Amino acid sequence: MEIAIINKSNNPLPHYATSLSAGMDICAYLPDPIRLAPGERCLIPTGLFLELPEGYEAQIRPRSGWALKSGITILNSPGTIDADYRGEVGIILINMGQEAVTIASGDRIAQMVIARYESITWRETSSLSDTQRGAGGFGHTGVNQPK
Numbered sequence: 001m002e003i004a005i006i007n008k009s010n011n012p013l014p015h016y017a018t019s020l021s022a023g024m025d026i027c028a029y030l031p032d033p034i035r036l037a038p039g040e041r042c043l044i045p046t047g048l049f050l051e052l053p054e055g056y057e058a059q060i061r062p063r064s065g066w067a068l069k070s071g072i073t074i075l076n077s078p079g080t081i082d083a084d085y086r087g088e089v090g091i092i093l094i095n096m097g098q099e100a101v102t103i104a105s106g107d108r109i110a111q112m113v114i115a116r117y118e119s120i121t122w123r124e125t126s127s128l129s130d131t132q133r134g135a136g137g138f139g140h141t142g143v144n145q146p147k
Helices: 064-070
Strands: 004-007 024-027 034-036 041-051 056-061 072-074 079-081 088-095 101-103 108-116
Touching: 024 041, 034 041, 034 088, 056 088, 064 072, 079 088, 088 108
Parallel strands: none
Antiparallel strands: 004 041, 024 108, 034 101, 041 088, 056 079, 056 108, 072 088
């Protein structure tokens, strides 16, 4: 599938690191580095603008290694870029770690996964079909249940 993209940054286009990668790294596009203190959040520009096909979204997800090592994650994870959005892709980062982190232009800050979705219509009803689980939730099928 081809997707139209405008890259106003000096970073490479998002790309797959390996042939079986689901996500593509996205880089920050900043005039100056940003220092993100513990508990602080900010919107990081990327310089990227997308034209996704109807029925697709771009999911923005944290980079697992960065989250583990530094506590940097995405606040609204996964973030969704809708097919009709034409603005710049921005990444909302939060520092959940114990130390301040400096983010510079070109740093890999997130990964993007392109995913198909279905649009639905609701059919209101007064009852739902029965299942073995029923209304049980939040650990209802977990292994720590008494036997």
